Amino acid sequence: MSQVFFSSLNKHLRWDQMIINICEKIIPNTIKSGDLVAVKLHMGERGGGTFIKPSLIKPIVDFIKNIGGEPFLTDTSTLYRRSRGNAIEYLKTALLNGFSPEFIGCPIIIADGLNGESEVEVSFNGKHLSKVYVASTFMAVDSLIVVSHGKGHRLCGFGGSIKNVGMGCLSQKGKILIHKVSQPKVNIEKCVGCGTCEKQCRWNAIKLINGLANINYEKCVGCLDCFIVCPFEAVSPPEHGKEEVLIRLAEAAAAVLKKFKGKLAF
Incomplete structure (x- = not known):
């Protein structure tokens, strides 16, 4: 059974000290001097605010360095189009959101x-x-520190540590194996043929046919970007796919974590 530690928002305790207090309880036994340590987190979409702020990540990095680890921040690119679709766009986004190596103190x-x-x-x-x-980076490191923020999620219901690992530690091909069962459907009674979904689809899986959105399921990877951007709520994920996505996420997370026995902290 894993130990879980809580820390209250004590007005007499600074945020950074509160984080260090938690680090002292969960990290030292997972890292030895010289270990390459992946700090897995989500560095946010461009212009968004739903991510753990850099000022709260820096104390974790400093703590790892102080006990001899070699930390770096890491995440993977997304299936959908937007500001994290490849490594270059993600690094630009991370920098705009305040994650700079100079401030954080690690690559x-x-x-x-x-x-x-x-x-x-x-x-x-x-x-x-x-x-x-x-x-591949996760398979090359010695230790893994997973830093997650809880959030509501349209497909999963709730996203936290399992999603952070089970989706966020996979390659594009790995993500597709999870998302493929969540291929959306179009409600033709709501579709007005605006073309928003067609323009947004990174995989060229949607075309307007006779003024209505039509999904090519051989091309569709189930990323659900069309569902998110449709202004008329004409696109929706299949009800039957949600439960299987959750199971696949948990299985993928377990596959990643089995490498890090004794070298892992959340």
Whole structure:
């Protein structure tokens, strides 16, 4: 059974000291001097605010360095189009959101390469997954520190540590294996043929046919970007796919974490 530590918002205790107090309880036994330490987090969309702020990440990095670890911040690129679709766009976004190596005190590495193609195939005996494509950087490090923020999620209901690892530690191919079962459908009674989804789809899976959105399911990876951007709520994920996505996420997370026995903290 894992130990879980809580810290209250004590007005007499600075945020950075509160974080250091938690680090002292959960990190030292996972890192030895010289270890390469991946600090896995989500550095936010461009212009967004739903991420853990750099000032709260820096104390974790400083703590790891002080006990002899070699930390770096890391995440992977996204399936959907926007501000984290490849390593260059993600690094630009991270910098705009305040994650600079100069301030944080360590490098920032996008774990799945320039276009999400850098991966290691990991075998897994799951209900739905027999293999998981893990971003190669995670398979090359000694220790993993997972820093997650909880949030509501349209597909998963709630996103936290399992999603941070089960989706966020995978290559593009790995993410597709999870998302493929969430291919959306178009409600033709709501669709007005505005073309927003067609323009947004990174995978060229949507075309307007006779003035209505039509999804090519051979091309669709199930990223649900069309669902998010549709101004008329004419696109929706399949009800039957949600439960399987959650199971696949958990299986993928387990496949990643089995490498880090005794070298892992959340």
